[in-house]
Amino acid sequence: MDERIRRYARLAIRAGIHLQQGQELVISSPVECAPFTRLLAAEAFACGAGDVTVHWTDEAVTRLRYDHLPVEAFQTVPSWLRELNNGSARRGAAHLSISAGNPEAMKGVDPKKPSAYIAASHRECKEFYDALDMGRNQWCILSVPTQAWADKVFPGDSRAVERLWDAILKAVRADSEDPVAAWEQHRRSFQRRTAWLNGAGLDRLHFQNGLGTDITVGLPEGYRFTGGGDRTVGGVDFFPNMPTEEIFCTPDKNRVDGVVYSALPLNYQGTLIDRFHLRFQGGVVTEAHAETGGDALNALLETDEGARRLGELALIPKQSPLSEMGILFYNTLFDENAACHFALGKGFPECIENGLTMTPEQLEQKGMNDSATHVDFMFGTGDLCVTGFDKKGNAVPVFRDGGWAE
């Protein structure tokens, strides 16, 4: 076993999840990732885990269910899984999830089925999602290679798995001597940048580039740009995503106007949606067109009312390591950290001052969007220009030529 991989497992438990003495850990893992998941479990027990439960998943079996069962079968969550998710959340468990899907595993599946399942899952596992979304329990999503995924990223290369490992370990800084320290430094650099944005008194951001994007996105009163890490309401620092290069905020769901053009394909539930644009008016998508995967785009927009509004805006300079690697991972966790993006769907309460202690009604009043879904799509390009404006219309340059203006 590569020493970097052991360091990565250690990093995931100690910095990503930041597991506390006696705390329970739930790991969602594809069956193919068993060797790494065992390392995570061993590291968790070495940190004094109260218990470790692995929720094993398998795309091939999921695919068989999608192919053979009617949409009704996906309108509810199996009772045992509801109990696993909500029960562990109630006990304060941290949740680590391994994202390692074959980007084509769900190709051709009727998109109504996964959409129904996502909606059911958020409805029936509300205690679980609330515990993560409202900052009660730590969570972390990270990746390890699987053969099918590696073959998609590096087609025809017999060393595909090895190359994907190299790329992931580099992206998560596990190739350094002391990755836990490297992530602490990473956290501090984000803190400096978010402090600047949050002190700038912005009312809205305007995005423009050569693809045709020309859109203004309002920011809620008391907006909080966040990035590089998170903190539970109990004060435990953790990293929800590894890697993470983005500084993000939750938009005002009612003040989005203009048009945005995709810069990279979006892999949604196994279908590639490519060369698409969305037009917004008063916060709502009023026009959507994709040259490829239009049906999947429409299914996404029809998940629920909130799926037609924005829940995230994220800034990533073209100088980030992932941008520089120039690899298309076909996995949001990596690709979203390579380019500026928006997300359709649920917003982030932690991106509004005191948002984590607000009721859903208060959050709505602040302009935070709600939805069962949250899907990122990339629009950032090397020529992207982002300008902030305060309430009086004074301009603050944020991005110039795809990188930070300051």
Add this chain to the structure above:
Amino acid sequence: MDERIRRYARLAIRAGIHLQQGQELVISSPVECAPFTRLLAAEAFACGAGDVTVHWTDEAVTRLRYDHLPVEAFQTVPSWLRELNNGSARRGAAHLSISAGNPEAMKGVDPKKPSAYIAASHRECKEFYDALDMGRNQWCILSVPTQAWADKVFPGDSRAVERLWDAILKAVRADSEDPVAAWEQHRRSFQRRTAWLNGAGLDRLHFQNGLGTDITVGLPEGYRFTGGGDRTVGGVDFFPNMPTEEIFCTPDKNRVDGVVYSALPLNYQGTLIDRFHLRFQGGVVTEAHAETGGDALNALLETDEGARRLGELALIPKQSPLSEMGILFYNTLFDENAACHFALGKGFPECIENGLTMTPEQLEQKGMNDSATHVDFMFGTGDLCVTGFDKKGNAVPVFRDGGWAE
């Protein structure tokens, strides 16, 4: 994929489980067995399964929990697993379980922990176990190779997995042209033999061989030797074990007297118990001695009161295919079908006339043993002599020189 393996998956679903149109299937599978489990799931859907749920398991994670958590952690079953087992049993799901453990995976584990867990599991998942034990839902245990298991059976052989596949496929008759038909014939040959035993009006069996075994085992009134297959109360034929070569009965728990010597080592929760004997008086073990693994033997006997009494006697002639292969599989499913054996622990209601419709009290009155555990141990040898006696003391030869006497 070897065509025999596809036939095996087909056999498991169509004959082993005999899945009914619209019926739900739960598969318990080690993560290493994913390729075969996917074949099973595909075959189940091809048979019209109402749903397929895989309960993935991993010995390495289980082992970490045993090593790091106190015995109290194993005195209860996680609520999600209780819901998975009992909930699916209530819905009438069939249950297929893959037994493919590394025989040494639990070596050195404090035997109190797995014992506590087995007891908790039978207590808290009672609906699940009752549905199987009382013949409401079909179930089937079968095996596929894993690397660790194959390395134990064929040490130092680079073709170990392939050789274990060959042995398993031969043992389950999946190497024939039409395995489903081969199993129908197998069922009929068992029916002839059990009809003879059940018509012989036996009161008890006496076992004797050169190792020192000299023991008399009483049979309950209305005893029913069974073997080669089972039938649910709803009339669905299935095979609970693949392979199966045994004809078995449930003893009268109060009428076991004498001594039995083990003929093969017993792998109990990862510990090998070898060269042991048990002395019975009035049905209860009054003396137990093992040259190896005595602590594990004692832990087994202390599981509960019923663990000190017999729940099964099984007859397998030395001419059976598994006996002839002469491979020590370190797995009860195979090794129990290679030699005559007894089991400590829970008896079989289906081995008493109308037993499946009796209350626990009625079964106890008939002499059926009850326990949270059921552990087979082999005592059959090439010189084993088994003689039946009716109530008047008339002798009926059953086994001579390790094979059927008739």
